[in-house]
Amino acid sequence: MTLCKIFFSRKIVVFLIASILSVSVAATDLNQIERSANEGDVLAQLVMGEMYYDGDDVQQDYVKAAQWFIKAASRGDYMAQRYLGVMYHQGEGVRKDYAKAKQWFQKAANQGYDFAQFNLGNMYYKGEGGRRDYVQAKEWFQKAANQGFTMAQYNLGLMYYKGEGGLQDYAKAVEWYEKAANQGDVEAQSVLGLMYYEGITIRQDYAKAREWIQKAAYQGSASGQYNLGVMYYEGIGMHQDYTKAVEWTQKSADQGYAMAQYNLGLMYEKGIGLRQDYSEAREWYQKSANQNFAEAQLNLGLMYEKGMGVQQNYSQALELYRKAANQGFAIAQYNLGVMYYNGDAVRQNIVIAKEWLGKSCDNGFQQGCDKYRVLNQR
Numbered sequence: 001m002t003l004c005k006i007f008f009s010r011k012i013v014v015f016l017i018a019s020i021l022s023v024s025v026a027a028t029d030l031n032q033i034e035r036s037a038n039e040g041d042v043l044a045q046l047v048m049g050e051m052y053y054d055g056d057d058v059q060q061d062y063v064k065a066a067q068w069f070i071k072a073a074s075r076g077d078y079m080a081q082r083y084l085g086v087m088y089h090q091g092e093g094v095r096k097d098y099a100k101a102k103q104w105f106q107k108a109a110n111q112g113y114d115f116a117q118f119n120l121g122n123m124y125y126k127g128e129g130g131r132r133d134y135v136q137a138k139e140w141f142q143k144a145a146n147q148g149f150t151m152a153q154y155n156l157g158l159m160y161y162k163g164e165g166g167l168q169d170y171a172k173a174v175e176w177y178e179k180a181a182n183q184g185d186v187e188a189q190s191v192l193g194l195m196y197y198e199g200i201t202i203r204q205d206y207a208k209a210r211e212w213i214q215k216a217a218y219q220g221s222a223s224g225q226y227n228l229g230v231m232y233y234e235g236i237g238m239h240q241d242y243t244k245a246v247e248w249t250q251k252s253a254d255q256g257y258a259m260a261q262y263n264l265g266l267m268y269e270k271g272i273g274l275r276q277d278y279s280e281a282r283e284w285y286q287k288s289a290n291q292n293f294a295e296a297q298l299n300l301g302l303m304y305e306k307g308m309g310v311q312q313n314y315s316q317a318l319e320l321y322r323k324a325a326n327q328g329f330a331i332a333q334y335n336l337g338v339m340y341y342n343g344d345a346v347r348q349n350i351v352i353a354k355e356w357l358g359k360s361c362d363n364g365f366q367q368g369c370d371k372y373r374v375l376n377q378r
Helices: 030-038 042-054 062-074 078-090 098-110 114-126 134-146 150-162 170-182 186-198 206-218 222-234 242-254 258-270 278-289 294-306 314-325 330-342 350-362 366-376
Strands: none
Touching (some): 030 042, 098 114, 114 150, 134 150, 170 186, 186 222, 222 242, 242 258, 278 294, 330 366, 350 366
16 A cells, blocks of 8 residues: 655645734833823833733733723834734733624735734635635735735735636745745745646756755644655655655654655555564554544555554544545445455445445445445346
């Protein structure tokens, strides 16, 4: 059984909370700052809001934070306006209200604040506080991206790749991914590496694939570490090295990446790059299966059916096959059909057996077609 194919999948990033201004008042008279704030000093009002928001030198209090931010925001402070957008979006210290969140983000965004432009783009993209609007989302992502905001650059690349908010444009997608990747965005680096690896919309280039995937992996990206493990395993774009494949797959699996957990289980089961160990294989398959990864559910089911490293348990195998089969995984559908045909851990039922074998056939598994045809002739 081969390793899973590396894949292209990522949702639009939602990042609404970030530290905008770092102010320490450890050696400053807090009372003096509060006096200045009460006298109408906008910066002091912002600082008071941040202190209560972050719990710096005072007990964290979102209600008081909101009160100070409102004072500063009402006088045009764009940072306070964005903070209020965050708080209304999250329901922190105020009642959650997407319409008000959007209003405050809009005020800050109109002043050119890239964080607020990005936040506003996210709200339009997700349809929060109104209907989903890809055109508006792209417009605000574009404004933030033009200022060098990496997550906006990534999201803009993704929208051009998917053709959301206008015509699909792969060249622009690559352009924006590269801008973000060159600024160190690990997800953009991982996606670019994958695009070069598989030749997605651009000329296949394993050297560039390795370059970008390595950059993402070295920065701790779980998907980048997984993909680098796959490249070492397959020996594509580099010398095949199972030890390195295990090393990088382990790093990704330790971060909870389901596909890496499955691959690590597979390498333990087959003894590839490390000593064969069914117990370890079962453990990693289980971690991946718990995240509903169908291939892991299938392999774990096989271990229970055959008694590999575990006590043979047809009931456990049946349950795992069913989970994978319900996701449309053809081999699991076949195995489930066979168990119903044989009456393993379940009452024999030829009708249900044919149903699952037929689904397996429909999903392209030839053995399912063959078995279904035999049963249909009876």
